[in-house]
Amino acid sequence: MDTADLGLPVDVPSTALFTDRYELTMLQAALRAGTADRRSVFEVFTRRLPEGRRYGVVAGTGRVLDAVENFRFDGAVLDFLAQQRIVDEPTLAWLADYRFRGDIWGYPEGEVYFPGSPIMRVEGTFAEAVLLETVILSIVNHDSAVAAAASRMSTAAGGRPLIEMGARRTHELAAVAAARAAYVGGFATTSDLAAGFRYNIPTVGTSAHAFTLLHDSERDAFTAQVQAHGSGTTLLVDTYDVAEAVRTAVEVAGKDLGAVRIDSGDLLLLAHRVRQQLDELGAKNTRITVTSDLDEYAIASLAAAPVDAYGVGTQLVTGSGHPTCSMVYKLVARAGSDTPDAPLLPVAKKSMGAKSSVGGRKWAARRVDEHGVAEAEVVGTGAVPEELADHQLLVELVRGGEIVAREPLDAARDRHIAARAGLPLSATQLSRGEPVLPTEYLTA
Numbered sequence: 001m002d003t004a005d006l007g008l009p010v011d012v013p014s015t016a017l018f019t020d021r022y023e024l025t026m027l028q029a030a031l032r033a034g035t036a037d038r039r040s041v042f043e044v045f046t047r048r049l050p051e052g053r054r055y056g057v058v059a060g061t062g063r064v065l066d067a068v069e070n071f072r073f074d075g076a077v078l079d080f081l082a083q084q085r086i087v088d089e090p091t092l093a094w095l096a097d098y099r100f101r102g103d104i105w106g107y108p109e110g111e112v113y114f115p116g117s118p119i120m121r122v123e124g125t126f127a128e129a130v131l132l133e134t135v136i137l138s139i140v141n142h143d144s145a146v147a148a149a150a151s152r153m154s155t156a157a158g159g160r161p162l163i164e165m166g167a168r169r170t171h172e173l174a175a176v177a178a179a180r181a182a183y184v185g186g187f188a189t190t191s192d193l194a195a196g197f198r199y200n201i202p203t204v205g206t207s208a209h210a211f212t213l214l215h216d217s218e219r220d221a222f223t224a225q226v227q228a229h230g231s232g233t234t235l236l237v238d239t240y241d242v243a244e245a246v247r248t249a250v251e252v253a254g255k256d257l258g259a260v261r262i263d264s265g266d267l268l269l270l271a272h273r274v275r276q277q278l279d280e281l282g283a284k285n286t287r288i289t290v291t292s293d294l295d296e297y298a299i300a301s302l303a304a305a306p307v308d309a310y311g312v313g314t315q316l317v318t319g320s321g322h323p324t325c326s327m328v329y330k331l332v333a334r335a336g337s338d339t340p341d342a343p344l345l346p347v348a349k350k351s352m353g354a355k356s357s358v359g360g361r362k363w364a365a366r367r368v369d370e371h372g373v374a375e376a377e378v379v380g381t382g383a384v385p386e387e388l389a390d391h392q393l394l395v396e397l398v399r400g401g402e403i404v405a406r407e408p409l410d411a412a413r414d415r416h417i418a419a420r421a422g423l424p425l426s427a428t429q430l431s432r433g434e435p436v437l438p439t440e441y442l443t444a
Helices: 021-033 061-069 075-083 089-096 126-130 133-157 172-185 193-199 209-214 218-229 242-253 267-280 296-301 386-391 409-421
Strands: 039-046 103-106 120-125 162-164 234-236 259-262 287-290 309-312 327-335 344-346 362-368 374-381 395-399 439-442
Touching: 021 089, 021 126, 039 126, 039 133, 061 133, 061 172, 061 395, 061 409, 075 089, 120 126, 120 133, 126 327, 133 162, 133 172, 133 296, 133 309, 133 327, 133 409, 162 172, 172 193, 172 409, 209 218, 209 234, 218 234, 218 242, 234 242, 242 259, 242 267, 259 267, 267 287, 362 386
Parallel strands: 162 309, 234 259, 259 287, 287 309, 374 439
Antiparallel strands: 039 120, 039 327, 103 120, 103 395, 327 344, 362 374
């Protein structure tokens, strides 16, 4: 699907410098050695999930496609590289014509993953593929961490809508990416207008305490807001005295008041008191939204409370304590020579400790039991067993340098709901535990 078909402004400037210097120094050395054009296969995976997590969530795939498409070395970038003497003239000449012309396969966005899952496979010459390492990892590590936190919060919310409101707690550009990842993970809306503009995510927002403090009284503030936005608005009721504010809110907006928001105090106690008060005042359809530095555990603790929606900021955009997924980008196979039809040879890092990897170009499939519930993540090289052929996870994303898998963000969001539902029930437990599926390796 062409980008324009989605009606979204997804064009981004050159991403060529979203990389580490050693990618370019490796390129220069490979060009000199005559090995730059060897066919190579890189894979993105993580050796372990964040401590205690049961599953991971693939997010950022759409942003990776944008980044790859816009990985171009224009005049200004080439001038910088020359002035800083980062690479030599032959390498600069090669970079001037750079386009990624290889293939990328990966888990579709919104899918779940486990340790060892080859969530992305980049195939091309060594030169063109090695340059993409940093930009791919920076996107998927960040976005997948936020999406995993969002998924846990969505589970804890039990179907109640979640509002992403973390823009003030992270870098301004990271905030846009975080809102997108949160939407994939199950959030319904965002307060960030840039995210709404760029990715068509529904936006919400009414007022902060500053608006109440601006006016001579809380009644004046509520009156101004209702006059401007109608009785369906959400009034913030914890600036002074919550009970008095709720009473005033219903007097000003009437029984059709849309919602009240509580942003401090004992949320469990206050939610029950406010619900009782609203019902007694006849505002039985008025919803209650709570905010105040929530995470999945706080949301779960409010499961029995009369809360209708949650607003989450800091804990969401920082991955709820795990701001990265520790994903790596490793060469797993390369051609035995420079000839185009040379067979691929598996390669792998061998080291002491936990940094070893498994060589070979891999496929992945999810084995399910007789009830259709996932029971293992199977990663292998060579032929795919017949019984797993219909359960393969990798899809084609880029073919010959052309993007072939763009999709609306809602497709990734819906996919995640389905993927999570296909896991064992223990996947949704918030208590610490091992990955809910084991990873099994089948090597040719």
